Amino acid sequence: MNIDFTFLNKYYMFFINGTKNTIIISIFTVLIGVILGTFLALMKLSKNKILKSIASSYIEFIRGTPVMVQMFIIYYGMNLGLPDYVAGIVTLSINSSAYVAEIIRAGIQAVDKGQMEAARSLGMSHKMAMRYIIIPQAFKNILPALGNEFITVIKESSIVSVIGIPELMYNADTVRGNTFMPFAPLIVAAFIYFVLTFTLSKVVGRVERRMRAGD
């Protein structure tokens, strides 16, 4: 098979702009997802049964439904009049927050029970123990997993192409339509996605190793 990539001479800006948008959408999604996810995790770990069940139901529901359905509900169903970009980022953030919440909850719970007990036995309040003892240790468990979530978000962000946001997938498809080439533009998009996620996974791996060495 001979694939001709000369179309890039004319269309390369589509890929550059698409990649930029994909990165911007992913960064916003992860940032908002981490903020929402932190609150959800703290709710789920709290002693308050109502907060706990709200967080659990939310997390279960989001993780149990396709992101495409979530996006259509927010974009078409709710009809909030949000700009496309915002609707896309909101959907992806809501989706990601459920996964981030579980990452944070697991990271906190993975800290040895004796750490909280030792801190409390010294007279520290629960809050103080969380702040100085539990969270700093949980951070080491959480950070690499958050890096992996970032990778997932980059890939999943391609879904917002269906509501017309010109990110990498959407633009690759536009090039495909303009050039009547069924294959090559998608290969280019796949390659760019791979470079993004592979680079990020290398960075995550390095951070992980450095954190383990710190123990």
Next chain:
Amino acid sequence: MIDVIALEKKFGKNTVLKNINVNIKKGEVVVVIGPSGSGKSTFLRCLNLLEVPTKGKIIFEGTPITDSKVNIDLHRQKMGMVFQQFNLFPHMTVLENITLAPVRVKKVPKEEAERTAMRLLRRVGLEDKADSYPSKLSGGQKQRVAIARALAMEPDVMLFDEPTSALDPEMVGEVLDVMKELAADGMTMVVVTHEMGFAREVGDRIIFMSDGEIIEEGTPEEIFVNPKHSRTRDFLGKVL
């Protein structure tokens, strides 16, 4: 100093402590012995409310700390605890482990807390380890740091839950030596241990527990030489 009145602790349906009554006086070293699973740790952890009793009262220095209105954090500052698994904070140096609570909880100025910490480290023979991380220490060293960390809060009583059980045999002595010195200095101590030699030598009073009850208590002489109860004799027969 500590009055335990009709203490009961259940985990679900399982009654782990039944009608425990103990009085611990200032300066006394009380050693709790008994088979594993008899409720020794649970008893000790009830004293500083790491476990919440299901019934009964604990009065510490005149305050009924089992009352829900009491701010337990305040009273825990006066009760040091040493755990079987050390529970040092792995992300902090030895010095930070020791100074954290005095600085954050008691608002002791940092320099003063560090001076105190160095004095305590000298006392447990580890002043050269101040800047090490716990992962670089041996088990015996970790436990001595844990003792120094508890002492830094200047507690009125120290609770020890099998402080030497997780140690290699050759490191048991160094930890027991620190505890002996502490006892000689007049510290009030409640010690759960399987080290019968220590119990005999250092204990003012021995409490023998079995199946969540205090079966017998008395001086080391009374318990080790003339145990009254057959269950005490059985237990001592196995461990001595």
